[in-house]
Amino acid sequence: MTQPGLAVQSSASAANKWAFPIPANVFAQTVTEVQHYTDGLFRFRITRPASFRFRSGEFVMIGLPNAERPIFRAYSIASPSWDEEVEFYSIKVPNGPLTEHLQRIKVGDTVLMRKKPTGTLVNDALIPGKRLYMFSTGTGIAPFASLIRDPETYEKFEQVILTHSCRYIDELKYGEELVALCKSDPLVGEFAKDRLVHYSSITREPFPRTGRITDLMESGKLFEDLGVAPINPEEDRGMICGSMAMLNDTKGILEKFGLEEGSNARPATFVVERAFVD
Numbered sequence: 001m002t003q004p005g006l007a008v009q010s011s012a013s014a015a016n017k018w019a020f021p022i023p024a025n026v027f028a029q030t031v032t033e034v035q036h037y038t039d040g041l042f043r044f045r046i047t048r049p050a051s052f053r054f055r056s057g058e059f060v061m062i063g064l065p066n067a068e069r070p071i072f073r074a075y076s077i078a079s080p081s082w083d084e085e086v087e088f089y090s091i092k093v094p095n096g097p098l099t100e101h102l103q104r105i106k107v108g109d110t111v112l113m114r115k116k117p118t119g120t121l122v123n124d125a126l127i128p129g130k131r132l133y134m135f136s137t138g139t140g141i142a143p144f145a146s147l148i149r150d151p152e153t154y155e156k157f158e159q160v161i162l163t164h165s166c167r168y169i170d171e172l173k174y175g176e177e178l179v180a181l182c183k184s185d186p187l188v189g190e191f192a193k194d195r196l197v198h199y200s201s202i203t204r205e206p207f208p209r210t211g212r213i214t215d216l217m218e219s220g221k222l223f224e225d226l227g228v229a230p231i232n233p234e235e236d237r238g239m240i241c242g243s244m245a246m247l248n249d250t251k252g253i254l255e256k257f258g259l260e261e262g263s264n265a266r267p268a269t270f271v272v273e274r275a276f277v278d
């Protein structure tokens with residue numbers, strides 16, 4: 001049986017090693033790298049099909065060929081659109097229908113990826129501005145991992161501020177490695193070195209900077225620390241990715257600063273992501 005609504009490939013291409021045909025709108029790709037950060041966080045990379053095109057910041061549905069009806073979940077693509085592989089950054093949810101199995105993948109395993117990426121955290125959905133804020137909590141940093149490695153982001157904005165807030169210090173590691181990698185990257189390193197700012201905070205243990213990003217915005221500490229004027233619609237643009245509560249709260253604050261939510265169809269001054277994993 002296939003998933004409802006999914007077309008099935010011809011019998012020739014259905015002759016795969018799984019007990020069921022891979023639907024025509026799904027790629028079966030090979031895992032090339034897995035890195036575990038904490039008991040709850042890991043990243044992995046898969047081969048990229050030549051025909052898979054996406055815009056940096058988009059998400060795609062992924063699953064595993066471990067059942068007749070694989071479970072798919074939305075995952076932000078963490079690699080930039082020029083990369084020859086596709087990277088994802090994931091939480092490990094105990095008993096999570098997908099992540100319970102996904103967290104055990106090894107190099108050489110197969111991951112299923114639907115062919116059509118989508119999403120609003122893309123440069124196209126924002127009107128030009130001076131400064132781009134990327135607000136992330138937890139694995140919400142993933143789409144920004146893609147965007148900060150894309151030269152287009154630096155063509156469009158003079159300064160890129162990546163905020164990443166987590167409960168515990170060890171959850172910042174992926175972002176720290178990513179920013180270091182980005183600053184030494186031959187393609188974007190020169191832009192990133194001068195124009196990418198990484199601003200992290202921790203909420204549940206002592207750290208040089210503590211507090212939710214929403215509180216740091218409302219108190220003005222974020223702007224003091226950065227040495228910039230408070231957010232204003234003339235200069236600033238925003239992208240938000242985190243839990244539903246974080247999205248709503250951050251959106252409310254950006255609106256108080258006078259920013260307006262945009263979309264692919266109607267670009268404006270900020271955009272919100274709505275892809276979740278459970």
Ligand code: A2P
Nearest residue numbers: 137138165166167203212213214243245246249
């Ligand atoms: P806190 O520790 O105060 O809950 P989560 O894993 O729950 O998504 O949390 C990731 C980070 O996002 C944590 O630092 C958490 O802070 C913070 N956070 C949770 N809810 C909100 C919210 N509504 N607005 C801003 N930050 C939030």
